[in-house]
Amino acid sequence: MAVPTDAPARAKGRPRNAATDHAILEATRSALAELGWGGLTMGHVAQRAGVAKTTLYRRWPSKNELVVDAVAVLFDDLEMTDLGSLRADIEAVVQRFAALLSRPETQAAMLALFAEGTRDPLLRQRIRESIVDPQKRLVHQGRANAQARGELPRDIDEAAARQEVDIIFDTIAGAVEHRILVSGEPACEQWISRFTTLLLAPLAALSTGHP
Amino acid sequence: MAVPTDAPARAKGRPRNAATDHAILEATRSALAELGWGGLTMGHVAQRAGVAKTTLYRRWPSKNELVVDAVAVLFDDLEMTDLGSLRADIEAVVQRFAALLSRPETQAAMLALFAEGTRDPLLRQRIRESIVDPQKRLVHQGRANAQARGELPRDIDEAAARQEVDIIFDTIAGAVEHRILVSGEPACEQWISRFTTLLLAPLAALSTGHP
Amino acid sequence: MAVPTDAPARAKGRPRNAATDHAILEATRSALAELGWGGLTMGHVAQRAGVAKTTLYRRWPSKNELVVDAVAVLFDDLEMTDLGSLRADIEAVVQRFAALLSRPETQAAMLALFAEGTRDPLLRQRIRESIVDPQKRLVHQGRANAQARGELPRDIDEAAARQEVDIIFDTIAGAVEHRILVSGEPACEQWISRFTTLLLAPLAALSTGHP
Amino acid sequence: MAVPTDAPARAKGRPRNAATDHAILEATRSALAELGWGGLTMGHVAQRAGVAKTTLYRRWPSKNELVVDAVAVLFDDLEMTDLGSLRADIEAVVQRFAALLSRPETQAAMLALFAEGTRDPLLRQRIRESIVDPQKRLVHQGRANAQARGELPRDIDEAAARQEVDIIFDTIAGAVEHRILVSGEPACEQWISRFTTLLLAPLAALSTGHP
DNA sequence: CACTAAACGAGACGGTACGTCAAGTCTTAAG
DNA sequence: CTTAAGACTTGACGTACCGTCTCGTTTAGTG
Numbered sequence: 001m002a003v004p005t006d007a008p009a010r011a012k013g014r015p016r017n018a019a020t021d022h023a024i025l026e027a028t029r030s031a032l033a034e035l036g037w038g039g040l041t042m043g044h045v046a047q048r049a050g051v052a053k054t055t056l057y058r059r060w061p062s063k064n065e066l067v068v069d070a071v072a073v074l075f076d077d078l079e080m081t082d083l084g085s086l087r088a089d090i091e092a093v094v095q096r097f098a099a100l101l102s103r104p105e106t107q108a109a110m111l112a113l114f115a116e117g118t119r120d121p122l123l124r125q126r127i128r129e130s131i132v133d134p135q136k137r138l139v140h141q142g143r144a145n146a147q148a149r150g151e152l153p154r155d156i157d158e159a160a161a162r163q164e165v166d167i168i169f170d171t172i173a174g175a176v177e178h179r180i181l182v183s184g185e186p187a188c189e190q191w192i193s194r195f196t197t198l199l200l201a202p203l204a205a206l207s208t209g210h211p
Numbered sequence: 212m213a214v215p216t217d218a219p220a221r222a223k224g225r226p227r228n229a230a231t232d233h234a235i236l237e238a239t240r241s242a243l244a245e246l247g248w249g250g251l252t253m254g255h256v257a258q259r260a261g262v263a264k265t266t267l268y269r270r271w272p273s274k275n276e277l278v279v280d281a282v283a284v285l286f287d288d289l290e291m292t293d294l295g296s297l298r299a300d301i302e303a304v305v306q307r308f309a310a311l312l313s314r315p316e317t318q319a320a321m322l323a324l325f326a327e328g329t330r331d332p333l334l335r336q337r338i339r340e341s342i343v344d345p346q347k348r349l350v351h352q353g354r355a356n357a358q359a360r361g362e363l364p365r366d367i368d369e370a371a372a373r374q375e376v377d378i379i380f381d382t383i384a385g386a387v388e389h390r391i392l393v394s395g396e397p398a399c400e401q402w403i404s405r406f407t408t409l410l411l412a413p414l415a416a417l418s419t420g421h422p
Numbered sequence: 423m424a425v426p427t428d429a430p431a432r433a434k435g436r437p438r439n440a441a442t443d444h445a446i447l448e449a450t451r452s453a454l455a456e457l458g459w460g461g462l463t464m465g466h467v468a469q470r471a472g473v474a475k476t477t478l479y480r481r482w483p484s485k486n487e488l489v490v491d492a493v494a495v496l497f498d499d500l501e502m503t504d505l506g507s508l509r510a511d512i513e514a515v516v517q518r519f520a521a522l523l524s525r526p527e528t529q530a531a532m533l534a535l536f537a538e539g540t541r542d543p544l545l546r547q548r549i550r551e552s553i554v555d556p557q558k559r560l561v562h563q564g565r566a567n568a569q570a571r572g573e574l575p576r577d578i579d580e581a582a583a584r585q586e587v588d589i590i591f592d593t594i595a596g597a598v599e600h601r602i603l604v605s606g607e608p609a610c611e612q613w614i615s616r617f618t619t620l621l622l623a624p625l626a627a628l629s630t631g632h633p
Numbered sequence: 634m635a636v637p638t639d640a641p642a643r644a645k646g647r648p649r650n651a652a653t654d655h656a657i658l659e660a661t662r663s664a665l666a667e668l669g670w671g672g673l674t675m676g677h678v679a680q681r682a683g684v685a686k687t688t689l690y691r692r693w694p695s696k697n698e699l700v701v702d703a704v705a706v707l708f709d710d711l712e713m714t715d716l717g718s719l720r721a722d723i724e725a726v727v728q729r730f731a732a733l734l735s736r737p738e739t740q741a742a743m744l745a746l747f748a749e750g751t752r753d754p755l756l757r758q759r760i761r762e763s764i765v766d767p768q769k770r771l772v773h774q775g776r777a778n779a780q781a782r783g784e785l786p787r788d789i790d791e792a793a794a795r796q797e798v799d800i801i802f803d804t805i806a807g808a809v810e811h812r813i814l815v816s817g818e819p820a821c822e823q824w825i826s827r828f829t830t831l832l833l834a835p836l837a838a839l840s841t842g843h844p
Numbered sequence: 845c846a847c848t849a850a851a852c853g854a855g856a857c858g859g860t861a862c863g864t865c866a867a868g869t870c871t872t873a874a875g
Numbered sequence: 876c877t878t879a880a881g882a883c884t885t886g887a888c889g890t891a892c893c894g895t896c897t898c899g900t901t902t903a904g905t906g
Binding site: 434435436437463464465466475476479484485 | 891892893894895896901902903904905
């Protein structure tokens with residue numbers, strides 16, 4: 001005698017423990033920092049989180065997705081501030097990005113994810129959606145602030161503005177990543193200052209009308 | 212380094228087959244391109260190269276070193292040409308670098324090596340020595356050409372010149388890598404042109420004497 | 423036993439669905455026949471019976487008890503008939519027993535239960551009480567019939583009679599089981615006839631007074 | 634420089650350690666006796682034998698085959714002796730068979746194997762070939778001895794003799810197994826004597842020419 | 845009639861063992 | 876001393892069931 005319930009989304013069965021998610025992600029981050037990507041095993045994470053291995057697999061299909069989620073939150077801390085000048089704003093955000101990239105768990109996670117992403121288009125998409133693209137907001141906001149201050153000309157073409165954001169984003173992110181992750185040298189204050197100088201030149205040029 | 216080819220001291224027993232080295236490195240590259248880092252197994256490489264696993268381990272201590280050697284040679288093709296203008300030279304070398312980074316085996320190998328490098332300082336050093344730093348010659352040579360043409364001022368301070376090379380190198384390499392490997396979008400002609408423009412502004416500024 | 427049907431004490435809450443018991447036992451038998459003991463999982467039985475796993479465990483403490491109950495009922499069909507002669511009666515009952523043992527679910531269940539019984543004395547006891555010993559009634563009744571017809575002498579000693587029943591039971595049951603389950607050959611009419619002959623000899627000898 | 638080796642099958646690579654086989658089989662038997670079939674895990678056996686799990690799987694495809702091999706040797710001890718009379722010979726061999734069946738590892742192994750055999754025809758065949766059928770030699774030899782002594786008539790028909798051996802074998806093996814494994818009662822001296830009496834009657838009858 | 849207590853489904857959960865795979869080492873015989 | 880072949884130890888993998896638990900939902904009888 002089936003009584004059709006019109007409940008839209010009935011959660012059946014025992015509900016998942018929400019705290020478990022946090023415990024797992026936290027365990028993932030700490031294990032990642034200590035052991036690196038290669039040393040990160042699902043069994044290990046489960047043990048650290050005080051959770052059965054099956055529980056991990058019930059929530060994340062693989063190590064990749066788990067680490068994406070575990071790492072993504074780290075980037076939420078990046079914020080664009082308005083310090084009154086474009087140079088100051090750029091230096092501040094670069095400094096924060098560099099600090100983030102200097103943390104061991106970020107290093108291990110980022111490059112390992114990028115590496116896996118070269119093989120798995122879906123993973124690459126997830127990485128872009130969850131981690132990379134959201135950071136473009138920093139460039140958008142920085143430009144908006146500078147435009148409000150009159151340091152940069154207003155956007156005329158929407159598409160051109162997006163292209164410019166993309167290229168600036170690739171340049172900043174790429175340079176800092178290469179400096180820290182590949183060259184393995186710190187992004188010290190001096191380096192940031194010099195890099196900002198390098199970056200400001202074309203922006204200034206743009207603002208004065210040169211192609 | 213892991214491949215002692217030139218024999219200063221005459222070996223006693225059966226000599227190594229030199230062709231084996233090439234077969235192994237070639238097998239490594241093709242396996243890497245097809246299967247990615249995770250799918251690359253020593254047993255697999257050995258089988259492809261028609262060689263026993265023992266032979267691999269006798270010549271390279273681990274997968275990392277093997278891949279470094281297998282990939283390093285790809286970068287030897289990068290050459291700086293003198294096309295008569297700094298813009299043309301930059302565009303040409305960026306185009307070649309982008310083409311190299313678009314090849315699947317390069318993608319898989321580079322990021323995987325960088326990822327491993329974040330965990331293993333010795334490996335990072337080997338990567339820098341074998342792969343990364345040698346490419347700085349391109350920046351050096353490009354600057355020298357431009358200086359010879361009078362497009363850039365002569366170096367005054369040796370140390371300052373090296374710093375400038377470093378920051379330009381990090382910027383170019385980082386931006387192209389981020390564009391292709393992380394953002395996953397091609398470095399098309401238009402992008403290269405725009406990026407070169409961005410890059411030329413500060414160089415031009417430098418040439419006019421600004422710090 | 424694990425299925426308390428008659429309710430001496432009035433249950434308070436929602437009463438159990440009696441049909442569920444039958445559905446579960448039927449599902450157990452069919453799953454057993456198809457998948458064998460090793461392939462029989464509680465989750466599977468539950469699914470087949472259209473029932474939650476919890477419901478199974480609420481009614482039977484373990485797979486063992488469930489299978490005992492599921493299989494025991496099969497043996498209720500065995501009946502001793504009075505066909506007018508001891509030989510005919512023995513052949514008839516052996517034939518029925520052989521037919522029962524030829525059914526796949528009986529085979530899988532019986533041997534699996536016996537196997538588990540070697541490890542778990544309580545289970546062995548349950549098996550004997552629910553399945554094995556009840557069949558001794560067949561031997562008892564067969565002897566009684568034969569005695570009524572004068573084919574066998576009356577019992578003098580109660581204990582001796584029980585011993586004789588035991589040994590005849592072990593012999594008949596064991597031989598048929600070994601033939602079908604171990605040797606894996608059918609108990610055809612000819613085999614039954616020959617085996618009955620073998621069995622009648624000592625009974626005849628007993629009837630003529632030998633110890 | 635062909636050196637003609639007359640070795641029929643040249644073993645390449647590192648040869649298997651023969652002692653490992655014995656260690657594994659011994660570990661299997663002892664684990665079986667202590668933990669029973671259900672408690673017997675491949676990992677456990679490997680650990681006991683001081684061997685990696687993979688080594689087990691390299692040599693035996695599954696638990697079944699391993700246990701067959703481990704148990705089969707136990708039956709090699711059964712021997713038919715010539716004690717001068719058919720009764721004595723039967724009692725002796727039944728006693729030995731009963732003793733063998735009383736050992737815990739034999740109990741756990743036999744019934745579990747028979748149980749698995751009901752599902753897997755190939756396994757059943759292996760069991761018959763390795764364990765069951767070889768024991769028929771005992772019946773053959775016992776008959777031969779008795780014939781030599783004149784206690785039993787000579788065989789006339791080869792096929793009939795084989796059928797007789799089969800039925801005697803099923804009866805003896807089945808009765809003892811049922812007594813010990815199913816009924817769970819010991820095959821004491823008295824039981825053996827009574828069972829032998831039961832068995833001798835038809836044999837005597839046969840020897841006097843009855844069908 | 846509403847209340848109550850058990851039955852019930854669904855599925856999360858901590859475990860244990862599975863059988864497979866690759867890493868890197870070791871052992872043999874052949875060159 | 877190199878090489879090919881393959882045995883070997885180790886350890887993680889992802890899966891399958893286990894038996895328990897925690898929910899929300901029936902469903903009868905009773906207060």
